[in-house]
Amino acid sequence: MRALTxxxxxxxxxxxxxxxxxxGDDDVVVEVKFCGIxxxxxxxxxxxxxxxxxxxxxxxxxxxxxxxxxxxxxEVRVGDRVVINPTPFCGRCRMCRTQRINHCxxxxxxxxxxxxxxxxAGRYRTTSAFVHVVPDHISLEAAALTEPLSCVLAGVRKIRxxxxxxxxxxxxxxxxxxxxxxxxxxxxxxxxxxxxxxxRLEFARDRLPTGTRAYASLDEARSAFFGDPKAxxxxxxxxxxxxxxxxxxxxxxxxxxMSIGLKRQRASIDTMLxxxxxxSVIGSIDSLHGSFVEAFHLVTSGRIPTGRLVTHVLPxxxxxxxxxxxxxxxxxxxxxxxxEASCKVLLTxxxxxx
Ligand SMILES: [Zn+2]
Ligand SMILES: [Zn+2]
Numbered sequence: 466m467r468a469l470t471x472x473x474x475x476x477x478x479x480x481x482x483x484x485x486x487x488x489g490d491d492d493v494v495v496e497v498k499f500c501g502i503x504x505x506x507x508x509x510x511x512x513x514x515x516x517x518x519x520x521x522x523x524x525x526x527x528x529x530x531x532x533x534x535x536x537x538x539x540e541v542r543v544g545d546r547v548v549i550n551p552t553p554f555c556g557r558c559r560m561c562r563t564q565r566i567n568h569c570x571x572x573x574x575x576x577x578x579x580x581x582x583x584x585x586a587g588r589y590r591t592t593s594a595f596v597h598v599v600p601d602h603i604s605l606e607a608a609a610l611t612e613p614l615s616c617v618l619a620g621v622r623k624i625r626x627x628x629x630x631x632x633x634x635x636x637x638x639x640x641x642x643x644x645x646x647x648x649x650x651x652x653x654x655x656x657x658x659x660x661x662x663x664x665r666l667e668f669a670r671d672r673l674p675t676g677t678r679a680y681a682s683l684d685e686a687r688s689a690f691f692g693d694p695k696a697x698x699x700x701x702x703x704x705x706x707x708x709x710x711x712x713x714x715x716x717x718x719x720x721x722x723m724s725i726g727l728k729r730q731r732a733s734i735d736t737m738l739x740x741x742x743x744x745s746v747i748g749s750i751d752s753l754h755g756s757f758v759e760a761f762h763l764v765t766s767g768r769i770p771t772g773r774l775v776t777h778v779l780p781x782x783x784x785x786x787x788x789x790x791x792x793x794x795x796x797x798x799x800x801x802x803x804x805e806a807s808c809k810v811l812l813t814x815x816x817x818x819x
Contacts, residue, residue: 466587473510524585
């Protein structure tokens, strides 16, 4: 089978690797149909998120069809359409026992596609607890966004708004920004999205939950959405990694700034304001206990139309095109913005007809 292998910054290669088969009794081998390119992948490839193990197969937002099962597996059958939870946890360590499975000490790094082989490959091997059968009425494209939604729900759990009327802003209208808009909306808040790219803004406008809007700048959002150019910043979710320093002095008392971008970026903040204004600066990565199941429910119940966030579906051969659509020029070794209306880009390592 073929696998998109990480060798080092700006150095990824589509390689022929041995096919994966069941090894353990509880193993499930999935023929991968769709796997999304995540901001994490852009960070790994461009070297700004230096965590991937050289030689590893990238890709962690995947769905597919079960190809083989071990003798002890009872939950899924060969031929089942499934979504993959790429973030293993042991359930026994101190982190797992204290609600922090995303920092399980026994998972040897972060997740599949970063610390060990992921799903930009013909096949992916996991165990039965980490696949969920997708109902017939949900496409495998839409299901592939379960993992990023799970990360978003984990982040939303950490945000404690002072009130459901809190003035809430999401910076960036990429997949995570839009999923945050949906998840915050379902939690009762009314977020406004700020996106500088005209193409992304246009795409986002049509795909937001009822009552939510997207604007090209914070000023415009404040005036047009809240009717006040000085509208307070009660809750800010930053998917861009660059807003903490400029916005910190403006946070409303009791406000929360959530940073979820995995881009190395330094910020200088006044710690006196942190205490004096009762501010919270928080971050979030990966899934928390139960968030994957919650995300799966929101996808399969249609509460969050994740399939509508997909802009590109490309064969694995065209992975460079997929990365380029997200501003990551692998051949030119440059990370920049893109004029394309790109949101979630899916690659199809198998035949993509699931
Ligand atoms: Zn991801
Ligand atoms: Zn653990």
